[in-house]
Amino acid sequence: MLSRTADHLYWMARYTERAENLARMLDVTQRMSLLHGGQVDEAGWTAALAIAGCEPGYRKTHDKVTPGGVLRYLTFDTENAASIMRCLKAARENAHAVRGTLTSELWETINDTWIRVRESSPAIVEGNGAGEFFEWVKYRSHLSRGVTIGTMLQDEALWFTRLGTYLERGDSTARILDVKFQALLPEGSNAGDEADNAGDYYQWSTLLRSVSAFEIYRKVYRDRITPRRVAELFILRADMPRSLHHCLAEVHDLLDRVANRQSAETGRRAGLLHSTLQYGRIEDIFAGGLHPFLLDFLARAADLSERIANDFLVPKH
Amino acid sequence: MKASAYDEMYTADGAVRPHYAEFAAWLASQPAEVLARKREEADLVFHRLGITFAVYGEAEGTERLIPFDQIPRILPAAEWTQLAAGLRQRVRALNAFLGDIYHGQEILKAGHIPAMQVLQNVQYRPEMQGLDVPGGIYAHIAGVDLVRAGAGEFYVLEDNLRVPSGVSYMLEDRRMMMRLFPDLFARHKIAPVEHYPDTLLEVLRTVAPVGVSNPTVALLTPGAYNSAYFEHAFLAQQMGIELVEGQDLFVADEQVFMRTTQGPRQVDVIYRRLDDDFIDPLAFRQDSMLGVPGLLSVYRAGRITLANAIGTGVADDKSIYPYVPEMVRFYLGEKPLLNNVPTWMLRKPDDLAYTLDHLAELVVKEVHGSGGYGMLVGPAATKREIADFRERIVAAPDKYIAQPTLALSTCPIFVDSGIAPRHIDLRPFVLSGREIRIVPGGLTRVALREGSLVVNSSQGGGTKDTWVLED
Incomplete structure (x- = not known):
């Protein structure tokens, strides 16, 4: 194509x-x-x-x-x-x-x-x-x-279309999570185990609804809403269609499908980021800081976008 | 003048012509509100499909719907058979002429056409001299504009041999008519046109460079802001070939390649919808961002086929047009089957004097113009417009030709107040490969304004489905 x-x-x-x-x-x-x-x-x-x-x-x-x-x-x-x-x-x-x-x-x-x-x-x-x-x-x-x-038709045209969808979605989920967490749970506050009062409950449930995940949360955790689980859902759940993990799993798979002679390194980097999410634990992410983690994710997603452009979309030759 | 126009559907005394009888009976049986609803449906579908036409001179990217009228233009089989024979003959002669003027120039030596008319024409491309093209075909796709005048005889108005457009409307109009009025198609035996893209692809494949057995064909477009972009995308999709822009192609190792997601891929035949001037910035206009640097050198090496060939414009130029019947006699030894419109060449002092005396009656056209731009329709022009045009002619008479204002035939269309006649023309598309193929009919364009003779879509023209009835 x-x-x-x-x-x-x-x-x-x-x-x-x-x-x-x-x-x-x-x-x-x-x-x-x-x-x-x-x-x-x-x-x-x-x-x-x-x-x-x-x-x-x-x-x-x-x-x-x-x-x-x-x-x-x-x-x-x-x-x-x-x-x-x-x-x-x-x-x-x-x-x-x-x-x-x-x-x-x-x-x-x-x-x-x-x-x-x-x-x-x-x-x-x-x-x-x-x-x-x-x-x-x-x-x-x-x-x-x-x-x-x-x-x-399930061919390259579809794969590149889907690639655009998932890269954009991962980027967006990471941004919204980052900004809202900073607002609701400023640096230094209790690392996110509790949603204390009704006001907080409203805020966290609204955030969940923004990615159509309120019902998903209920189904997955069958428990109170805690910020830590919200972050886990947004970042690590493979089965949540707007999570970072899900988006990167798709990107990784799609890059395999469209691979060409020069795209091996891009595929490798996507795989690496995918595995970080696949095997990551929310405790470790919080220990290292959610904000730095998300910034790192955004930078690596941007790197993938740039590499995809060079490998496939606007190649020199 | 209006009274004298030949009407496709009705005779002068108001009777329905035999080939329209079935349609007229059907039309009479249709309630007005059904027809009105079908008109709305057609508008809606065309809009949603984005079948639009970008208009030059308005804000960039302005798109307009080309109005589609639901009363078909019907041609009886016998009439079409004659026309098709005439078209075949004419396009064969034009291709022979192109081959000749870029090789031996026999027709010039024989004195049938003044050599300078050809050789100093800006559309004549010296780069093409001595170059052999596959099958000797230059104009693979020709859109020959026919009008019917006087008592109903056809005339060729112009031969479009560069990048003629409009075939997508022919196909979409047919699809729309079948969608809106399937019962009409059950009641008539109408020659199909749907195979045009297939035929075109076959033609393009047969003219691939020598030795290429399974050629890759691509359609080269100037891009999404070109007025005919819809058609380019449509044809590429229908043929299943890549729609490329100049930036998608590059030249390396004496070959043309496309940039693809799987790396470079060789291209063998380019159906280009880009004018000569823009096709290679190294050879023609250096400021062209649309072309492919180095394309001409590959072309000259015979490793890519361009359809149409470079330099066909000299044969459809209005200053050469008067000589086409001569070409038929010279190259084919046949009597021309299609009429030319009598033409005054204003580079000749006598013709100029006559024209200037009769501007209010004549149509004056720029020799190199197209698309209905830069022409004067005397009977429809104001005194002021005529005076302005006169100055332009006097300043450069050799840039113009004049023709009598033909009473173009009319065909009924739907208007706000009911049904009324409007002037029409016909553009059949003639495909030349190993043999000449013509899809029955063509595109009928209609001047929507009452009395107007200008059918170009850029000037507010519309289209109609064109039926060739089979016996």
Whole structure:
């Protein structure tokens, strides 16, 4: 398959997944801020900007961090390349560039998402419509993923698409976990065995819901919510579809499938990171510090992205 | 003029022509609201499929739906058989002409065409001199624009031998009609067109460089912002070949390769939808970001086939057009089956004088223009437009030709107020490989504005499904 085609498929999937994760992250931010009883949760909204990597850009055009400001900036602001709107546009443009490779159902789904978001009014994220909008973005992402799996030939085109999905998802899960843990469990506090009160319970359960893991948690642990188990679920559970372990297991497997003459080192590094998650223990991660662990994960995921680009997507020759 | 136009469906006294009888009966039986609903359905599907056309001159990447009209343009079998014979003859002659002017130049020596008209034409590519191309075929894909005028006789308006487009609309229009009105297809015996991509692929494979037994074919597109990108993607998908951009190809060891996820892969035939000027920045326009550096050297070494060949533009140039019937006689020794439109060549002082005196009646075209840009339709132009055009002609008469304004035939279309006639043309696609293949019919384009003669999609034209009825 053409390298450029693989590149477009990979980014089509990454941007689709990114839009979904942004919606999830904003949804959890908004829900958490509801607990502040009328006070603006400035720290929470600043954290949302940080997770999206958008704080400097936001500060350039805004004086204050306000819920409305952040919501607009991260959803419909077309000047912000990381907004949901722009992600959906980028997903559509990448799909457009390789529409001949896509099944017509997949192209129609992605194109239709773009047409609809373009036609909707930015005002819907103000007031009570935000939750509904985030649901919609998630739903459209589910739809395009389902159409991808349900209609595409199981060949390289699918593997590169899936590679984009899982790299983006792992990256996103790590970021949201990192920022929320720092906010809910500042460095030096009790290493995360207890969720003390009802307020904490609400915060942790909201975080779980942001990755569709609340029911999963209940099913897996059948016990109280503790921060340590939340981290374990997010990082180490192989069977949790948005966990770092699951994402890296997929990336590792997909890299095996698409391997070429120069990609051995990339495959090895993916395998190494995969095994760190496969054989890691949450006690050891907490002992070394969750934040450094996640930073290391993000750096290694970024390294994989770069190597995949060089090996497959934009090779010199 | 309007009254005199030949209508495809109705005779002058309002009777339905025999080949439209079945359709007319069907149409009369359809409730208006059903037809309206089908129109909405067609719009919706075309939009969702993204069958769009990027328009130059508007914001970058602007896409517009090409309007599709549901009343088919129907050709009886006998009429098509004659047309097809004429098309075969014409394209054979044009390919022979191209081979000749890049080799022995017999037609110039014989004095049938002034040598400077050919050799100093900007579309003439000296790089092609003495180069043999597989099968002697230069224009593998030709889109010959036909119009019907006067009492119903056909004329060739132009021969598009560079990168003719529109075939995807022919295929999509047919698919749409079958989806909307399956009962119509049960009631008529309509020649199929669906095999076009297959036929095209076969043609492309047969013209691979000598010695290549299982050629790799790729379609080279200028990219997603090209007006015909939809078609490029569509055809590549239908043929199951790679859709490549210049950046995907590179030249090494006198071969062309694609960059793939499994490493470099050799390419043998390129169906290029990129103009000569942009195809190789080392040989032609240096500022081209779209082409492949070094492609021409591989081409000249005979290790890649380009379809169409480089330098075909000289044969479809409007200054050469008047000589095509002469080519048929010279190369084939046959009498031309298709008519040319009478043409004044404004480089000739007499023709120029006549044209300037009759601008309000004539159509004036730029010799190198295409797509309906840079032309004057006298009867439809304002005094101001005519005056402006006159200045342009006087400044460079050899850049223009003039033709009588033909009363293009009309065909009924759906309009807001019901059904009304609009002018149409026909672009059949002629494929030349080991033999000449033509899918029955072609693309019918329709000028949507009342009285307008401009059918180009870039100028607000629409399309219709084209039926060739089988006996």
